[in-house]
Amino acid sequence: MEFPRFTFNPKEGIDNPALVISDDPEPDQSLVPRLCQLKCLEGQSFGFYLRMDQSSWGLEIRDVEPWSPAEHSGLRQGDRVLEINEKYVFNMDLHRVVKKIQSCGLHLFVLVLRREEYEQAVSLGVDMQTLTKASKGDSWSRPRLCHISRHPDHGLGMTISSVPGQRGQYIVSIATNSPAEKAGVRSGDKLIWINGVMVSTLTHTILSKTVKKGGDSVTVLVIDSESESCYVKRKMPILPVLAECCSLPHTAKTMHLVKGSDGYGFLLRQEKLAGTRQIVHVLREVDVGSPAEGAGMEDGDLLLAVNAEPVESMEHDDIVKKIRQSGDKVTLTSISIPGRNFYRELGISPLLFHDEWILQDDRQQTVSRCTKNLNETPLRNGDGHLTYPTMHVENTEEAASGLHSGTLTSQHTHSRPVSPALQ
Known part of the structure; x- marks a missing residue:
């Protein structure tokens, strides 16, 4: 007995009931981490609590305050934190995460999953770090904050050139074994920031004067071109708070x-x-x-x-x-x-x-x-x-940790009346 030949037409899809495949979800495509950018004024809080969910060992956002930078950024109750300032923190101790937030200043970048997405990922056994990397692309890497000390004979060993047709865009080239290379700068890097100033606001003449004014050293924020494109696509500003530290002369x-x-x-x-x-x-x-x-x-x-x-x-x-x-x-x-x-x-x-x-x-x-x-x-x-x-890690799922947004403020020194020494 001859059966009719079945021909698959991709435009029409599968029309043979015997070949229909069900229960085949694609979790990796449906689970998309969301980037929230928080910016506050000096002395203002970010406006949220953070706690450790003991039932699933995830960092959870709680009690987002109305009209706060957290709410404005799109951060929501129940969101689960994957990254803080481009640093993977999913498996990090809560206290260390708090310290990172306390030291970040006025800018905070939080990569999160909605609670429902997070629960789905856990049930499917999705690796959170792999999911995080997939949301950025293969060519992504963090910017580098590099401190370059000038050599008495060879200088910084770095040349800064304008990108043709792109105002405020600069690219660097370096000499082999130069102070710049030893500090972590690479040829072809885009120059983002120098001595606390965004270079996009500087003309090439002013930039050259800034380098000379730096005296024996300069501190630069650089990133490779492909990674810069990733940040641009994500509409994410490149700031020192996101950087990996390559070489700084002073440490706490x-x-x-x-x-x-x-x-x-x-x-x-x-x-x-x-x-x-x-x-x-x-x-x-x-x-x-x-x-x-x-x-x-x-x-x-x-x-x-x-x-x-x-x-x-x-x-x-x-x-x-x-x-x-x-x-x-x-x-x-x-x-x-x-x-x-x-x-x-x-x-x-x-x-x-x-x-x-x-x-x-x-x-x-x-x-x-x-x-x-x-x-x-x-x-x-x-x-x-x-x-x-101000922080308490609770064992119950419903209890908040007590890490109030008031502790998540930028830290600056203000003038105080001089008080007696601690005796």
Whole structure:
């Protein structure tokens, strides 16, 4: 018996019921992460809570405040966070994610999935990191923040040229083994930013003067052309907050202190920076043999954070209270005055890239702390182990973490009345 021949016509589709295939979803095409760009004013909060969902180990957005930067960006209740500022954080500790948000300044970029999409992805066993990469394309990479020190004979080893027909667009070429190459710059990179200024606003003449004015060094933000195109397609500005740090001359220092019989062994003073009206919190009178000295504290360094919470904009008495409430252990983050000036001139927080070094610092300080005889250390009123007083990671699905949007503000130093030193 001869059966009629079946011919598949792609324009008409499959019309043979025996060949119809059902229950064949395409999850990768339907699951599209959404990029939310938040920008706030100085002192303004981003306007949302963040918590860890213990049932699925996902970071969840909660209680988005009306009229806030979070709501304006499209961030919604129940969204699950995949990336913060182009950094994959899905499997990152909640405390580390909070620190990244606290140090980012006025701009925050959050890549999220809707709750329903996230639950679908989990049920299908979709790898979140693969999904995140697929949303950007194969040619994507983060911009690089590079600090170039001028060689006395060979200069920076970098030439900046205008892109023909494109105003405010510049491309760089570098010499082999030059300071620029060693700092992480590559030939063909697009120049985005130099010494805190977006180059798209500069003429080539002014740009050349800016490079010369930089003296012995310049700090640039660069990106390869293909990655720049990816950012343009995503309508995403290229900013230092998104960058990977290749080479910067100053870094914040994390110190773990365990109180001795006489305290921690230092004073905290609120002082005016010489020649300015800026009020800063300064670490002073570090006692020899104290926990403070053992942790690497240096007289004159500026206090940036207490137990990873930024404190530059806090009142002196509130910082003292925070340290005293900590108990017998405290973690302090500080930076030298030249280091702080460096970051302020660039317009970024000295804590921005601190998370990238903190794990290494933790290991080093742990070794240092174990080699000291803490029973011999005098100490004054500085204490603590205060871990995120505004954050609580709940075990129940419905409870919010308590990381209020008020803690997610840009940190800046404001003038305060000078208060007595911590005695």
